[in-house]
Amino acid sequence: MLDYWIKANSGTIAGYNRKSKRNIMNDYNQNNGFQLIFEDDLVVYKGRNVLIHGDNGTGKSTCLYTLGGLLNPIEKHINFNFQKLDIPKSTKSYSSRKQIYPGNIYFLLQRQFLFLDLTVECCVKHTVEFITNQNFDPGKYNNLCNLLRFDTLKNTEVVKKISPGNKQKLLLIIAILIQPNVIFLDEPFNNLDWQTIEIILNNNFFEDNLPQDSSLLLISHKNDIPVLALDGWDEYEIYPNGDNRNKLKVKIQE
Numbered sequence: 001m002l003d004y005w006i007k008a009n010s011g012t013i014a015g016y017n018r019k020s021k022r023n024i025m026n027d028y029n030q031n032n033g034f035q036l037i038f039e040d041d042l043v044v045y046k047g048r049n050v051l052i053h054g055d056n057g058t059g060k061s062t063c064l065y066t067l068g069g070l071l072n073p074i075e076k077h078i079n080f081n082f083q084k085l086d087i088p089k090s091t092k093s094y095s096s097r098k099q100i101y102p103g104n105i106y107f108l109l110q111r112q113f114l115f116l117d118l119t120v121e122c123c124v125k126h127t128v129e130f131i132t133n134q135n136f137d138p139g140k141y142n143n144l145c146n147l148l149r150f151d152t153l154k155n156t157e158v159v160k161k162i163s164p165g166n167k168q169k170l171l172l173i174i175a176i177l178i179q180p181n182v183i184f185l186d187e188p189f190n191n192l193d194w195q196t197i198e199i200i201l202n203n204n205f206f207e208d209n210l211p212q213d214s215s216l217l218l219i220s221h222k223n224d225i226p227v228l229a230l231d232g233w234d235e236y237e238i239y240p241n242g243d244n245r246n247k248l249k250v251k252i253q254e
Helices: 060-067 094-098 120-132 138-147 164-178 194-202 205-209
Strands: 004-008 013-017 033-038 042-045 050-054 078-080 083-085 105-108 182-186 215-221 234-239 245-250
Touching (some): 004 060, 013 060, 033 060, 042 215, 050 060, 060 215, 105 164, 120 138, 120 164, 138 164, 138 205, 164 205, 194 205
Parallel strands (some): 033 245, 050 234, 105 182, 182 215
Antiparallel strands (some): 004 042, 004 078, 013 033, 078 083
């Protein structure tokens, strides 16, 4: 059996209440309910990357939050590194959740916390040291800044003054420096210029800077052009199915 980081068996159901943003059980037929049904097994094998795509409102983010333990599934459970991932509803803080994950994972979401009043380098240093409890590596940080054409801003610019594109670069650098087993990426190419996207796609940006058996799980719009350039990823697609119940299936390669 191949080693995996994450596994959700077919029949898994993810969902939440659109008003409360909490898990729902049996109210998916009501206007404020939503369910996503896994019609196939979804497996993130160690050292392989997974792409999940679909149209707006089909449940991509719900899928990502469920696979990462931010939402418990309504039916069945998620396995992480061969252990059941079960986050108590009362567990809200990052530090307490971190003790439950049987591995090191990191979320790069569309609305991500940053220390806005710190300089870029101080923001990276404090974030990385807080999450990893290890010393910040300035050499690797400088290399990543140079690779992403971020070097002119890295020392003195305050985070709140940099552009959305540079904030996205900053988040990517933080994700790499944390060295997680799995990175969950929620539309990571948003706000990035094409030159930076080409650097990421054509220079093994993640592969060369993460541990050998690490994996990426990326969600994106169905026809996002940068995503179409990804090669060798395991693909899944979310299909609308009516009645607020969408389906996730293995993407058939054409």
